[in-house]
Amino acid sequence: MADAATLKQLNLQKIRNAFLEGEPFSKTELAEKTGLSFPTVGKIIDEMVNSHQLQIVGMWNSSGGRCSRIYQYNPDFRNAIALILEGPRLDWFVLDSLGMTKNQGRIEIESDSDLFDTLAGLLLQARRQEPSLCGFCLGIAANTNGETVQQSFEYPQLKGINLLKELECVSGLKGSLGNDMWISAEGCWQRCRMNDQTTLISFYLGSCGFGSSFVIGGKTLKGAHQVAGEIELLPWIRKEGLNMNAWPETLPKAILHCILTYAIITDPDFIQLYTHPFFIQHFDEIQTQLNTCFTGVQPPVLLLSDDFRADYEIGLSRRAMQLMNAMESSL
Template identity: 25%
Template structure:
């Protein structure tokens, strides 16, 4: 119950800007004495601030309170092949600092922990750690991350929570990206979408159905590399160039592979939208994919194809997860 009340107070003040105890009591349907007790505790710690008195309506003037957005900070880190980028933000999502470090996927999680120690030393108000991983994650354990053996089967959440005594969120990169895009555009709760990215580590997808990220029974959803689109090739093999890297989809065969995947999504999930990374497609290429997709499934059932800033969406999704965790946390 304590966490429910704290979340309610934080959410209400962040949304409205300020409120009196009476307004909080009415909004949250919690007794005035209970609200007063929590407000007094949060004001004492500096989490809430008094912002003045309301005009009198005949009785004692009510004191108005606002949330101190810098009371808690979060850090979001996303790990890629060549570098690790981080962003420190407050509970309003305002960016306090950004930076980049070496590719900890190559260095190992102990080197990553040392980077966290450095950030905590500079920003002691960090209350939540969020990691974005180019692989499948099951409750904080990295269960599939090809090419990075130092992180395979690592319980990154458990390790970091034990080391730093802070709440930790570990999320698949594409799940974070689709969540961030969904939050950015303000879609309705019944929206369904796919975020498709080719990136440094092979193709992956984030799947969102009716406003919820789909993780699957073993947290393996979105690993589209394995989709068997042809008799002798899966999706990644169909996209691979002669040197084994994923190309920029310039050839007809590559357009066909992506179009088959889009048509498969349409037949299985019937999403509203498929989002591509803006750096990986052009408008002409999206048109070509849409045209070829209609070869496999009726045009009226195909999703809208669009492009977005993957890095922005990824970080937005990670910070969204971190802010939700901070809003729900205890104040102790």
């Protein structure tokens, strides 16, 4: 049996989840929606108003007795900033507690500038402009273990740095760090409303080369050393020199064998190729080879998607919301 503190936390989460849908409620409506008793709802609502999680937005007319107050989640209770570091650009957007974008911008990074100082400066500026800012989520075109940049062909000056810890220390914010393929694949899983049993493999040609990721049930498979899917670490893949601006006319055997091997080892529901002239040109060839490998059984569904950027932003927003919700749950 749950103790009183655990039960209160469960009830609080039920009420918070209802409000995070964006609709206003009276206490009576919220009790009906959550199945909780009116006194329980009333007590939690009053506490959430006092902590500024909720705001009173009006009154319902009543056929008798006192009018009911209407409550809505305060979108500025907590904010988080999402950052995308790719090539010479640092894009950012600020999310409110309901996941809506409040502000956004881009910084062009000079070749001789200190990249860490640029990141730290942006976070400090955001804190000054957004008093409710509580966290950041950074996506980077590099191999990370969630804290430290383990390998980066694009940003060698960051290699070996515990980027998460350093940015948290300088900014005073709670943070999250992940590479671009992890985050975009998680975003695709959410955008396509895949279920908790769905397995997805994604492949992408970006400025840093050929990348991939595995997502199972909405979570990225990272491996024991956080290098699962980092196929540019394979010498024969890196030798091909594929990136968003350079690719061969014919499909290299090393690339085809990599896709097919991943498919056979993981037997996914979906294989996603993010739109690029290279993948468009060789889509039918890849599909034919997949059909050959999966003779007698249904092959994975091969997708061609131009939503990499959208998935990246969805994935970052998802992580930002999880970060803010975790902070609220600890209140």
